[in-house]
Amino acid sequence: MLGLVGLGAVGVAVGAPLSRGADRALSSVRGADPTGISDLIPGAGGWRYYSVTSQQPDVSAADYQLSVEGLVATPQTFSYADLAALPQTGLTRDFQCVTGWRVDEVPWSGVHLRDLLDAVTPTGAAAAVTFTSLDGAYTESLTMDQALSDEVLVATHMYGQPVTRNHGGPVRLYVAAMYGYKSLKWLGGITIVDTVQPGYWERRGYDIDAYVGASNGRSDEPI
Amino acid sequence: MHTTFAALVLVGIATAAVLYVDSLSILVGRRSTVATVHLWAGLLIPVPLAAGLLSRSFRADVRSLDGWSPDDSRWLRSRDRRSGAIPVDRFNAGQKLNAALTVGAIIVLLGTGAIMGSLVGAWPDDLRTGATFVHDWTAFGLTAAVTGHVWFAVKYRRGDAVKPASVHALDPGRPR
Numbered sequence: 130m131l132g133l134v135g136l137g138a139v140g141v142a143v144g145a146p147l148s149r150g151a152d153r154a155l156s157s158v159r160g161a162d163p164t165g166i167s168d169l170i171p172g173a174g175g176w177r178y179y180s181v182t183s184q185q186p187d188v189s190a191a192d193y194q195l196s197v198e199g200l201v202a203t204p205q206t207f208s209y210a211d212l213a214a215l216p217q218t219g220l221t222r223d224f225q226c227v228t229g230w231r232v233d234e235v236p237w238s239g240v241h242l243r244d245l246l247d248a249v250t251p252t253g254a255a256a257a258v259t260f261t262s263l264d265g266a267y268t269e270s271l272t273m274d275q276a277l278s279d280e281v282l283v284a285t286h287m288y289g290q291p292v293t294r295n296h297g298g299p300v301r302l303y304v305a306a307m308y309g310y311k312s313l314k315w316l317g318g319i320t321i322v323d324t325v326q327p328g329y330w331e332r333r334g335y336d337i338d339a340y341v342g343a344s345n346g347r348s349d350e351p352i
Numbered sequence: 353m354h355t356t357f358a359a360l361v362l363v364g365i366a367t368a369a370v371l372y373v374d375s376l377s378i379l380v381g382r383r384s385t386v387a388t389v390h391l392w393a394g395l396l397i398p399v400p401l402a403a404g405l406l407s408r409s410f411r412a413d414v415r416s417l418d419g420w421s422p423d424d425s426r427w428l429r430s431r432d433r434r435s436g437a438i439p440v441d442r443f444n445a446g447q448k449l450n451a452a453l454t455v456g457a458i459i460v461l462l463g464t465g466a467i468m469g470s471l472v473g474a475w476p477d478d479l480r481t482g483a484t485f486v487h488d489w490t491a492f493g494l495t496a497a498v499t500g501h502v503w504f505a506v507k508y509r510r511g512d513a514v515k516p517a518s519v520h521a522l523d524p525g526r527p528r
Binding site for chain 1: 372373374377378380381382383384452453455456457459460463464467471472473474476477478479480481482483484485486488489490492
């Protein structure tokens, strides 16, 4: 029993490099494993599925509607086809979760959030943006300056394919520089407001300005 | 007491599976709620163990589980360990090993779980990653140990004569 406890303590001390080693060793296997069993190996890395509600939204691209409203001159609703008709941007960046896992070099594409904000003409009082998920519970927020970044996408594609339902499809947010909880899944509404409203996890203790490597007490490599 | 302990361990394993296995996460979701249940099941696990120490027969069983004799080593290695040729006291060597590994695993899970459950930023990233890694592997080990324990308990459930007294002593409703 004490032996096991000792082994556990040693493991905590040296587990991080072991975990990274396992991630590297398994990354080639994972790609070739259709069963997903290799994902169960501790330290295997890769995507982890997180959702805060019991059922994930099931909306087809054909039925999809994104409302952009609030402190704006011309509120608008964008269909999936409307989004596809706007200028498309590709962005290959890592996805870093605040719980520690990181997926390297994910090719994202979609529309700059900035373009959607420009389309509705925010009023002078507009200072922040609130995002709501079609799951009915999850929310997120950015300051207007953060929202205008080149590296914030209303993403419709990952790895060259439409974003799957499990990954937050048909449309999700991708905020490259910040921890994964900012990249809200199943994006359903964008509201322009005058002050930042803390999001779902932020009301549960996580940082509102969630820059990778410079928030939440973590020292991950910035994205 | 055994029932409370078993229920907490099983709730811990079930919620762990929902948090860890993607297909179950997709099925159940509600990450925040499931994580809270998992945390409380873990935190409460020492309670029935500590309460058990109030019972004389439980303490006797702990002492018996803690004693390791040369016969135990021989019993583990022998091929005909069930024949009765090698003397076994109240618990056989397998049960002693299982008990030690289970308690050890629970201590490791509580320790690493405390690191994982504390506020983000309370520990350096590498310690948190290390704790997660150990927690995951230990959880697999404990699940295997519990599965084996239940398997043998069902397989040999007729052997009431060798059943430890405290399993009965801690369940007052059952005849001794």
